[in-house]
Amino acid sequence: MSCDIIADVHGEREALECLLYKLGYRCRAGTWRHPGRLAIFLGDLIDRGPDARGVVRLVRGMVEAGSARCVLGNHEFNAIAYHTRDPRQPEQHLRPHTERNTDQHADTLTSYAGHEAALESDLAWFRSLPFWLEHEGLRVVHAAWRPPSMAVIEAAELGPSEDWPETTPEAFDSDTPIGAALEEVLKGVEWTLPDGMHFSDKDGNPRSAVRVRWWDARPGLRWCDVGFGPSSLMAVLPDSRVPAGQPELSYPAEAPPVLFGHYWLDGRPAPQACNVACLDYSVARGGDLVAYRWDGEPMLSAEDFVAVPGEAHA
Ligand SMILES: [Mn+2]
Structure with a gap:
């Protein structure tokens, strides 16, 4: 389909x-549908915007x-x-309730305030979601299609049971x-700049980790060519070369x-390669919400992106 x-x-x-x-989707009896098409969501339904609960209700309903x-x-x-207590130290959560972590989640907490049963139910639904999927010759993942990591995740057999956060708490420790x-x-995929090199992020903080183009990054290219993100990030990446020792990343x-x-x-919006496209155009920062209309073609085209403007929020 x-x-x-x-x-x-x-x-x-x-x-x-x-x-x-x-x-071309229409809402009938509370559920959005299209007579001949399937919607596929890339994740990050929540946080930052004003109605996380409404978005989850809509998408989960679909x-x-x-x-x-x-x-x-x-x-x-x-x-x-x-929202899950760490079974190894039950006074803690698997994601600590620090000011920073709570701030990042604050808009979602607000939208679920007074709707605790809906939050519990939606968290259980999150736990049931796949980490990636393939649909009739199309691949979909939130951030990076990386077969070595996907093999590790498959071997860990997280899900389909919904209690994997409790049975595999190390899934939330990035050093496992x-x-x-x-x-x-x-x-x-993030790479660290060599030898104390850094760039300044949008808030002026020094950063040394660069999100890289996991479909095409290798030693010898310039950091500003392997990095990937908003133009404000690309503008501050160094133009020196990535040293030998980094892996060669590619997507065939x-x-x-x-x-x-x-x-x-x-x-x-445009594809990054003939078979690689990022669709996130920053709707919660006043950018556009973007979709890609796919009818089975192996080559992606800028013509098939569909965008609507978001609203700027303070
Ligand atoms: Mn994300």
């Missing part, structure tokens, strides 16, 4: 409804009605950890093999097309 792949919604329910309408599928994003992964594998798939040109979100892009 032809499908529409929809990027990180981040609590922007109104933008999502506009996008679904533009794609999935349960068979009109959509959805993969897990790092924000759902973090939410699972934030399973934690590192999940981090790569859900948050992407003959492999099925792969679509992902996560990277807070700006500008005009």
Whole structure:
């Protein structure tokens, strides 16, 4: 079945409804459907925007009605950890309730305030979501299609039972093999600049870890060519060469097309390669909510991106 792949919604329910309408979906008896197409969500339904609960209700309703599928994003992964006690030290949560972690999750907590049963139910649904999926020759993942990490995740047999966070708490520790594998798939591949080199992030903080183009990054290229993210990030990456010793990352040109979100892009949506496209254009930062209309073609095209504007929030 032809499908529409929809990027990180981040609590922007109104933008999502506009996008679904533009794609030809209609809401009947409370559920959005298309007579001939399937929606596939890339994860990060929650946080940052004003109506995380409404977005999850809408998307979950579509999935349960068979009109959509959805993969897990790092924000759902973090939410699972934030709300699950660590079985190894039950006074703690798997994601500590630090000021920073709570701030990142604050808009979701607000939207679920007074709806604790819905939160519990939706967290259980998050735990049931796949980390990636393949659909009739299309590959979908939140951040990075990385077969070595996916093999580690498959071997750990997380799910389909919903108690994997309690039985595999090390999944949330990025210094364990399973934690590192999940981090790569859900948050992407990061490389560290050599020898104390750093760049300044948008808040002026020194950063040395660079999110890289996992479909095409290797020693000898310049850091500003292997990095991937918004133009504000690309502008501050050094133009020195990536030293020998980093792995060669690639995604084969003959492999099925792969679509992902996560990277807070700006500008005009277009594929990164003939079979690689990021759809996240920062709706929660005043950018666009973007989808890709896919009808089975092996080569992706800028013509098939569909965007609606988000609303700028303070
Ligand atoms: Mn993300």
